[in-house]
Amino acid sequence: MSSSRTLELALSGLLLSSRRYAASSCARCQWHRAFTATAAPAAKAEKPAAGTSMDPKAAVAGTPIEAPRSYGKRVEGSFTPKPLPRPIGMALPPLPGENTGIDSRSLQQRKEDFVNYDKHIQRRKELPYFRDWGNLQYHEGKSFIAPPRLFKAELSLFFPNLYGQTLLKQDKSPRDTTPLLSGRASVVSIFSSQWAEGQAESFISKTANPQLHEVLERSGDAAQLVRINYEDNSGKAFLVKLFMGSLRKKFGEKDWDKYFLVQRGITDEIRESIGLLNSKVGYTYLVDHHCRIRWAGSGSGHPDELESLAKGLGKLVEDIKKEALLPATAREKLPGKPHLENAKVSV
Numbered sequence: 252m253s254s255s256r257t258l259e260l261a262l263s264g265l266l267l268s269s270r271r272y273a274a275s276s277c278a279r280c281q282w283h284r285a286f287t288a289t290a291a292p293a294a295k296a297e298k299p300a301a302g303t304s305m306d307p308k309a310a311v312a313g314t315p316i317e318a319p320r321s322y323g324k325r326v327e328g329s330f331t332p333k334p335l336p337r338p339i340g341m342a343l344p345p346l347p348g349e350n351t352g353i354d355s356r357s358l359q360q361r362k363e364d365f366v367n368y369d370k371h372i373q374r375r376k377e378l379p380y381f382r383d384w385g386n387l388q389y390h391e392g393k394s395f396i397a398p399p400r401l402f403k404a405e406l407s408l409f410f411p412n413l414y415g416q417t418l419l420k421q422d423k424s425p426r427d428t429t430p431l432l433s434g435r436a437s438v439v440s441i442f443s444s445q446w447a448e449g450q451a452e453s454f455i456s457k458t459a460n461p462q463l464h465e466v467l468e469r470s471g472d473a474a475q476l477v478r479i480n481y482e483d484n485s486g487k488a489f490l491v492k493l494f495m496g497s498l499r500k501k502f503g504e505k506d507w508d509k510y511f512l513v514q515r516g517i518t519d520e521i522r523e524s525i526g527l528l529n530s531k532v533g534y535t536y537l538v539d540h541h542c543r544i545r546w547a548g549s550g551s552g553h554p555d556e557l558e559s560l561a562k563g564l565g566k567l568v569e570d571i572k573k574e575a576l577l578p579a580t581a582r583e584k585l586p587g588k589p590h591l592e593n594a595k596v597s598v
Contacts, residue, residue: 311520311524313337314336314337316339332393332395334396335398338402339526340410340411340524341408342409344542345429347412350518351425352514394528394529394534394549396556397548397559397560399555400562401537402546404539404545407543411521411524413428413479413511414426414427417512418499418507418508434540435475435571436470437474437537438455438535439479439536440476440533441527443482448480451478451533455535459552460561465561466564473572474564479513481513481517481530482514485514525544529549534549537567545563546560
């Protein structure tokens with residue numbers, strides 16, 4: 252046998268071995284990956300990659316936020332955060348039971364998806380989470396500059412329903428966020444690490460933003476702080492649950508129902524819609540009593556952003572009190588279908 256033929260056979264053997272190893276590695280990876288699916292009102296089986304998309308921006312109406320993402324074209328050179336180009340959020344009002352991340356596929360469907368190598372390779376391409384870490388080099392991950400004033404109510408979009416466990420001792424079953432947010436003005440922080448939580452606290456802590464807490468104290472029950480710790484890694488989520496006793500001491504009993512540990516349900520489309528563009532960064536939202544996002548901030552807070560957040564919350568509290576004095580027929584009606592589609596909107 253010639254030396255060239257021997258080399259050709261050796262390379263073929265190596266290629267076959269590498270393919271077998273890749274398939275085995277992908278199967279193990281798939282075993283450890285939690286499937287994400289958005290819950291619909293009617294039970295419907297979802298494939299594992301239902302929470303991801305090759306291009307989530309394509310599913311969102313309006314001008315995309317110009318910021319680094321974990322997908323798409325990489326940012327080359329420098330990046331400077333810009334003001335939000337439009338109101339952000341979901342097109343339809345949230346409903347309890349949505350976005351739970353509960354896997355409703357049958358056992359047979361799970362088995363088929365588990366052994367489907369092509370689906371897993373596609374999913375691997377769709378979820379390059381490692382890039383989020385690299386994007387922290389740009390202004391510590393800050394995606395956008397918060398607006399100086401509230402988005403107009405009639406143009407604002409909605410904060411999605413999320414589903415997770417709270418700090419409550421007696422009721423440890425997961426809850427929806429929508430019932431808590433409805434009827435009150437809420438400052439909502441979303442974070443997934445101590446680094447991101449520190450960024451969120453730079454907007455909402457009493458030390459960083461005393462003006463915000465003055466508004467909260469004057470509002471009575473009309474305003475609240477809500478923290479959402481999003482952790483889709485089961486190991487890290489277990490650690491959070493392990494130290495919930497310390498968290499209870501940190502926040503006090505009156506705020507136990509306002510701290511959520513969410514493990515599933517935030518799809519790429521939701522991230523794109525609400526501007527949650529880097530999973531390693533903290534985001535802060537001002538949500539009105541109709542669950543609409545009226546203001547949003549990312550990363551660490553700047554002095555003018557802290558001021559606009561406090562003033563915006565004060566305005567929402569005033570609106571709630573004014574609306575409460577009106578007869579039911581004169582109160583604001585929410586849109587029942589997607590709006591802003593193909594429409595140019597402004598702050």
